Structures are given as C-alpha cells and as structure tokens.
Amino acid sequence: MMWKVARFAAASLRGSRRLSTAIPAPSIVHKRGADILHDPWFNKDTGFPLTERDRLGLRGLLPPRVISFEQQYARFMESYQSLEKNTQGQPDSIVSLAKWRILNRLHDRNETLYYRVLIDNIKDFAPIIYTPTVGLVCQNYSGLFRRPRGMYFSAKDKGEMMSMIYNWPAQKVDMIVITDGSRILGLGDLGVQGIGIPIGKLDMYVAAAGINPQKILPIMLDVGTNNQKLLEDPLYLGLRRPRLEGDEYLEIVDEFMEAIHTRWPKAIVQFEDFQMKWAFETLQRYRKKFCMFNDDIQGTAGVALAGLLGTVRTQGRPLEDFTKQKIVVVGAGSAGLGVLSMAVQAVARMGGNRATATNNFFLLDKDGLITKERKNLDPAAAPFARNQGDIEGLKEGDNLIEVIKKVRPHVLLGLSGVGGIFNEEVLKSMRESDSPKPAIFAMSNPTKNAECTAIDAFKHAGPNIVFGSGSPFENVDLGNGKVGHVNQANNMYLFPGIGLGALLSGARLITDGMLQAAAECLASYMTDEEIQDGILYPSVNR
Numbered sequence: 017m018m019w020k021v022a023r024f025a026a027a028s029l030r031g032s033r034r035l036s037t038a039i040p041a042p043s044i045v046h047k048r049g050a051d052i053l054h055d056p057w058f059n060k061d062t063g064f065p066l067t068e069r070d071r072l073g074l075r076g077l078l079p080p081r082v083i084s085f086e087q088q089y090a091r092f093m094e095s096y097q098s099l100e101k102n103t104q105g106q107p108d109s110i111v112s113l114a115k116w117r118i119l120n121r122l123h124d125r126n127e128t129l130y131y132r133v134l135i136d137n138i139k140d141f142a143p144i145i146y147t148p149t150v151g152l153v154c155q156n157y158s159g160l161f162r163r164p165r166g167m168y169f170s171a172k173d174k175g176e177m178m179s180m181i182y183n184w185p186a187q188k189v190d191m192i193v194i195t196d197g198s199r200i201l202g203l204g205d206l207g208v209q210g211i212g213i214p215i216g217k218l219d220m221y222v223a224a225a226g227i228n229p230q231k232i233l234p235i236m237l238d239v240g241t242n243n244q245k246l247l248e249d250p251l252y253l254g255l256r257r258p259r260l261e262g263d264e265y266l267e268i269v270d271e272f273m274e275a276i277h278t279r280w281p282k283a284i285v286q287f288e289d290f291q292m293k294w295a296f297e298t299l300q301r302y303r304k305k306f307c308m309f310n311d312d313i314q315g316t317a318g319v320a321l322a323g324l325l326g327t328v329r330t331q332g333r334p335l336e337d338f339t340k341q342k343i344v345v346v347g348a349g350s351a352g353l354g355v356l357s358m359a360v361q362a363v364a365r366m367g368g369n370r371a372t373a374t375n376n377f378f379l380l381d382k383d384g385l386i387t388k389e390r391k392n393l394d395p396a397a398a399p400f401a402r403n404q405g406d407i408e409g410l411k412e413g414d415n416l417i418e419v420i421k422k423v424r425p426h427v428l429l430g431l432s433g434v435g436g437i438f439n440e441e442v443l444k445s446m447r448e449s450d451s452p453k454p455a456i457f458a459m460s461n462p463t464k465n466a467e468c469t470a471i472d473a474f475k476h477a478g479p480n481i482v483f484g485s486g487s488p489f490e491n492v493d494l495g496n497g498k499v500g501h502v503n504q505a506n507n508m509y510l511f512p513g514i515g516l517g518a519l520l521s522g523a524r525l526i527t528d529g530m531l532q533a534a535a536e537c538l539a540s541y542m543t544d545e546e547i548q549d550g551i552l553y554p555s556v557n558r
C-alpha cells in the first residue's frame with residue numbers, strides 16, 4: 017500500500033496561538049480519493065491544491081477551481097449571516113436549531129474549517145454548540161440524527177468493551193467526556209440523546225484550550241432511560257429499557273473505565289450530567305485511580321467560587337472576608353453540594369476554621385431549608401444541615417423567602433434546575449441583604465431553567481446587584497447610561513483549563529488542590545476596575 021503524508025487539519029489551525037501548545041506535527045493520512053473527502057478530519061473540500069489532488073487520488077473528484085481556506089471561511093460566514101437574516105422574526109428555537117444544523121453540517125464535513133470559525137466566533141457560536149441550544153438539540157436528537165459522533169457503549173455491550181474501544185479510528189485520545197444522559201442540564205433524563213453534551217463540551221476543549229480535535233472522544237454510556245416519553249417513541253435511538261441500577265450499573269461503568277485506560281492509559285475523563293447519586297459515587301470510585309473529574313460537581317464549584325471571591329471584591333472587602341459571607345444555595349444536588357464543599361475548602365485555605373466554615377452557608381432543596389431535623393437527611397447534604405434556631409426563627413423546611421428574610425444573605429445562588437423560582441418576591445427580599453452589592457447567581461441551564469432572568473434580577477433586586485447566570489443573557493440597560501452586567505457563571509470557564517493543565521503536566525490524578533488553584537486563578541484574572549463594574553469573569557472571547 018502507498019502511504020501518503022499530508023499536512024492537513026492541523027496546519028490551518030496552527031496559526032492560532034491557543035492551539036499551538038497542543039497540536040503536534042502533521043497528521044499522517046492513510047486514505048486516498050473519495051475516502052478523504054468523506055473524512056471530516058482530513059477533508060479540505062474545494063481547498064485541496066492541485067498537487068495534493070494528484071498525490072491523494074483526488075483529481076476529477078472535485079470541481080476544478082481551488083478555493084482558498086479564507087474564501088471557504090468567508091463563504092460559510094456569509095451563509096450563516098444570510099440564515100440569520102432570513103430567519104428574523106421566527107421563534108428562537110427554530111432559529112437556533114437552524115444555526116446548529118448549519119454548524120453541525122460543517123463539523124461533519126470539514127473539521128478544520130469548523131474549528132476555525134468556532135474559535136474566531138466563539139462568543140456568537142457558544143450559545144449554539146453549548147448551552148442553551150445544545151439542550152434543545154439533545155431533546156430532539158433522535159429526529160436530528162444524521163451521522164454518529166463519538167462512541168456509544170450500551171448495557172448490551174457488557175463484556176465487549178475492551179475490544180470495542182479499538183474500533184475508534186484515532187491512535188491516541190487525550191480527552192474524553194462521558195455522560196449516561198441521566199441529568200442533561202435541567203432537562204432530566206434524556207437517555208442516549210444526551211450525547212450532545214459531551215460533543216459540545218469537547219468543542220469547548222478545542223476552541224478554548226486548543227486540544228487537538230483528533231484526540232477528543234465524546235462518549236455515551238447508554239444504560240437505558242426512565243423517560244417514559246422516550247421509551248414510547250418509536251424513533252428513539254437508545255436502548256428501550258429502564259435504567260440499570262445498583263451493581264449492574266457500576267459493572268458497566270467499571271468495564272468502560274478499564275477499557276478506556278487499557279487503550280489510552282493517560283486519557284483524562286470528564287464525567288458530565290450524571291444524576292446525583294452516580295455523580296458522587298463514580299467520582300469517589302475513580303478519582304484516586306484514574307485521571308478524571310466530575311465537571312458538574314467540581315468544575316461548577318470552581319467557577320462558582322471564582323464568582324463568590326469576585327463578589328467579595330465588589331463589596332470593597334479583602335478576599336479573606338469570604339469567610340464572613342452569608343451564602344444561600346438553592347438546590348442540594350451534585351452542583352449545589354459541590355459548590356458548598358469547595359467553599360468550605362476555600363475558607364480553610366484562607367485560615368478560617370473548617371469546623372465552623374459552614375456556619376454562614378444555608379442549603380435548600382425542593383423541601384425547603386435543610387436542617388438536622390430533616391427526615392431521611394441525605395448524607396451528602398448532612399454537613400450543610402443547619403441546627404434549628406441557629407438564626408432566630410430559622411427552622412426545618414423554611415421556604416426561600418423565609419430564609420432570605422431571616423438570613424439577609426450576601427449571596428443567593430441557584431442550582432435547582434427550576435426555572436423562575438427566584439420570583440419577584442424572592443428577588444425583592446434580596447434588597448434587605450446585608451451586602452451593599454447583593455449577588456444573585458441563577459446558574460441552572462438551559463435558559464428556561466434559570467432561576468430568574470437578568471432583567472428581572474436587576475428590576476426587582478435593584479440596580480446595585482451583581483448577577484451571574486449559567487446560560488447567556490444580554491446585559492441589562494439600567495438607564496442613565498448604566499449597564500447591569502451579566503456574567504456567565506458556567507463551568508466552561510474551568511473545565512477546558514483543567515483538562516489542558518492535567519494533560520500538559522502529565523498529572524496522574526486531579527486533586528482538590530488543583531481545582532482550588534484553578535478557581536483562584538480564574539478569579540485573579542479580573543482587574544479591580546472590572547470588578548467594580550460587576551464583571552466577575554473574563555469575556556468569552558478572552
């Protein structure tokens with residue numbers, strides 16, 4: 017067989033400073049002719065110069081004119097912009113799905129061009145390939161499906177994974193994002209359709225951390241679904257059976273982790289959007305054995321902590337005053353508990369007392385304030401359960417408004433998945449906060465699951481608040497030339513860096529100390545001027 021060497025995908029991207037760290041020497045392509053045109057890793061569409069057409073057996077398979085990469089880029093952006101123009105006035109969901117389709121088609125055809133446009137236009141395209149549109153894509157995945165992306169392991173593959181893993185065409189994989197689809201954003205159990213999330217997360221790895229796109233691998237672990245609507249949908253693409261539970265479930269994940277690390281011992285695995293019990297269980301089970309982390313627990317916590325440190329600065333206080341901030345967290349799931357656990361570590365690192373670190377934290381779930389009186393108190397939430405009467409009148413099951421009125425928190429942070437629960441009354445009660453700049457974080461995704469909108473937050477809680485949301489909102493016009501800044505408090509600010517850092521350092525494990533350092537590093541990017549304007553995170557472009 018004749019082996020051809022071509023300087024391909026990597027070459028066009030290598031101009032980017034961010035990509036230069038991770039992209040290695042030119043890829044070697046073992047394909048010829050039409051096989052190359054149908055391989056998005058190597059395809060250049062009409063961009064193949066005549067010499068390459070000759071060498072690779074492409075002559076006659078393409079129209080004769082060679083179109084440069086820059087021209088292809090301009091043509092794509094033009095069609096994207098005309099799509100925007102032509103869909104004006106149509107419902108948001110139609111417009112964003114149309115945008116996702118055009119980007120997805122490019123992704124499937126020519127990854128080099130896809131990642132170039134994504135990197136250059138990340139602020140505009142992130143809401144399409146990531147939250148909120150990715151949520152809509154997952155909800156409609158079985159209908160939208162045209163081509164597979166990543167790998168799918170199912171309960172039916174038990175005992176076969178070790179050989180299946182060798183079906184993946186790349187020699188090396190650096191970064192894996194895996195989900196079992198059981199808690200996709202705030203949209204619940206979407207079964208196999210959750211694969212959109214690992215795909216979107218890994219796009220962020222390429223765009224934001226310069227990870228080589230040929231060394232990423234999105235994974236769906238399909239152990240069934242408990243979503244009745246999907247089970248009854250004849251076009252549903254996943255296993256039509258209820259989710260595996262208990263040991264049966266863990267055996268599948270164990271087998272997958274062994275298979276992955278047998279083929280790629282150094283691959284980093286990010287667990288994403290697992291329901292809480294499995295999120296915690298798998299993190300504990302694997303974190304001392306493999307280089308892995310859970311983004312919803314740990315990535316979210318780091319971004320939230322960076323935001324919380326920023327809010328201390330907005331109040332004109334030294335960072336150590338973080339230990340005195342009263343924080344109400346709404347949602348005692350993987351994300352909410354992750355945030356509070358990391359906040360405790362931060363207090364300890366700042367010299368505060370670990371034993372009393374939780375004194376200023378208040379945790380609510382769907383049954384209200386969690387206290388030690390709670391029946392069937394979840395052991396994961398137990399460290400944050402209050403004593404009744406800690407603060408005058410505070411009691412088990414108090415609703416959010418009662419808690420805010422009694423506590424007068426500096427920060428109200430939502431990770432409940434419930435859209436709109438920071439209603440007018442809740443937001444107005446934050447006006448009584450003990451902070452001169454109360455902070456409101458509506459971190460649930462996608463947009464319709466956010467605890468409140470940015471407009472409502474500034475309208476009801478007042479113009480002096482600091483605001484963050486998991487999905488993007490426009491900045492708010494406060495009148496008199498003033499702007500209410502919207503921060504996107506989303507783990508996307510950390511996970512690409514965590515993966516890249518672990519990769520470049522050759523770390524064997526991802527430790528709490530590394531995550532704390534990442535959070536503090538993120539917080540330290542912000543200048544005092546930005547912080548004074550309520551800007552807690554760098555812009556997505558940065």
Ligand SMILES: NC(=O)c1ccc[n+]([C@@H]2O[C@H](COP(=O)([O-])OP(=O)(O)OC[C@H]3O[C@@H](n4cnc5c(N)ncnc54)[C@H](O)[C@@H]3O)[C@@H](O)[C@H]2O)c1
Pocket residue numbers: 199200201202203291292311312316319346347348349350351352380381382383384430431432433434437459460461462465485486487505506507508
């Ligand atoms: N912005 C980010 O970076 C980020 C990161 C992770 C998760 N999230 C979002 O956070 C949400 C929750 O994720 P999770 O993994 O913690 O989910 P989860 O299912 O583990 O936890 C949800 C929690 O919310 C509580 N809850 C439900 N209804 C409530 C109500 N009416 N009032 C108070 N609490 C209520 C539940 O009791 C549970 O404790 C999702 O919408 C997800 O998209 C955002």
Ligand SMILES: O=C(O)C[C@H](O)C(=O)O
Pocket residue numbers: 146147200201202289311312460461486506507508
């Ligand atoms: O996916 C996101 O946008 C953030 C987070 O991981 C989530 O589960 O909501």
Ligand SMILES: [Mg+2]
Pocket residue numbers: 201288289311312
């Ligand atoms: Mg997630």
